[in-house]
Amino acid sequence: MVAGRNSESDDAATSSDGGGDDGAQPVPDGGGADGAQPVPGRDAIDDEGYAIGSGRSDVVRRIDHDDFDPIGTLVLIAIYMAIVGVMWVFMYFVEFLGGDLTVIG
Amino acid sequence: MDIHRYEKVWLAGALLLIVGFIATVSYGAVGAGITMVNDEGGQVDHDSLDEHPRFSEPGTYADGPNEYDVYVVAYQFGFEPGTQEPIRVPAGSEVTFHVTSRDVTHGFQVVGTNANTMVIPGQVSTITVRFDEAGTEEYGLLCNEYCGAAHHAMEGRIEVVPQSQWNESMEVS
Numbered sequence: 001m002v003a004g005r006n007s008e009s010d011d012a013a014t015s016s017d018g019g020g021d022d023g024a025q026p027v028p029d030g031g032g033a034d035g036a037q038p039v040p041g042r043d044a045i046d047d048e049g050y051a052i053g054s055g056r057s058d059v060v061r062r063i064d065h066d067d068f069d070p071i072g073t074l075v076l077i078a079i080y081m082a083i084v085g086v087m088w089v090f091m092y093f094v095e096f097l098g099g100d101l102t103v104i105g
Numbered sequence: 106m107d108i109h110r111y112e113k114v115w116l117a118g119a120l121l122l123i124v125g126f127i128a129t130v131s132y133g134a135v136g137a138g139i140t141m142v143n144d145e146g147g148q149v150d151h152d153s154l155d156e157h158p159r160f161s162e163p164g165t166y167a168d169g170p171n172e173y174d175v176y177v178v179a180y181q182f183g184f185e186p187g188t189q190e191p192i193r194v195p196a197g198s199e200v201t202f203h204v205t206s207r208d209v210t211h212g213f214q215v216v217g218t219n220a221n222t223m224v225i226p227g228q229v230s231t232i233t234v235r236f237d238e239a240g241t242e243e244y245g246l247l248c249n250e251y252c253g254a255a256h257h258a259m260e261g262r263i264e265v266v267p268q269s270q271w272n273e274s275m276e277v278s
Contacts, residue, residue: 065107065109066109066110068109070111071111073111074111074114074115077115077118078115078118081115081118081119081122084122085122085125088122088125088126088129089129092129092130092133093129096133096219097133097137097139099217099218099219100217100218100240100241101215101218101219101220101234101235101236101244102137102139102218102219102220102234103139103140103141103142103219103220103221103222103232103233103234104138104139104140104199104233104234104235105140105199105201105232105233
């Protein structure tokens, strides 16, 4: 995907040569781009207004599998499961089994 | 395949919830004795209910010690008995309702309880419930299947008569 986007943007950059405006495109942080690219032409702008290929394409920071630590997600899921458990106990044992008449045959 | 340690936690939690759900429903069926409404009531000809031994004269029939059968015919827009006169059952007894319809599909629900069944013409729905001695004295009855223009007015009553006041005249026999 990333490689595809890069080559696409290269094509776009080539095709937009001579677009007149030769201002340098802002280089992304840590982008490591060697030279300034020309501002992409209209063809290189996608539907949402982003210049194709302008995103950061290199690795910023590499972490190991278990270094990813979404503790907030874990807490949210724990809260959600606790709510589901309590609601189930209330609905089944209090509202349903605690109901007045129950079908027993 | 690497599975993140947090992912293992919530996968285990989800499995535990599923096992818990199944365990409680199993407990309800085995421990608490909850049953589902089924088709054991059999079928009747809804056009000739007046030839049926019980539905021709619906009401409360004694079926054994503290066991009663209540035959109810649902119609547009009421229950017989139930609407014109209340269904009477003795307190502290086990009552089986046999309900059928002579016109369209109705519902039979004892308001605010789990006693509830669909009433289909040609089919007898049976539900057995226990009325406690010290329980509620009167229950509402309503149709919960849209059955026509006056569906909203289709209702009835069940009177739970204390054992001491119960007498044979309240039974159809």
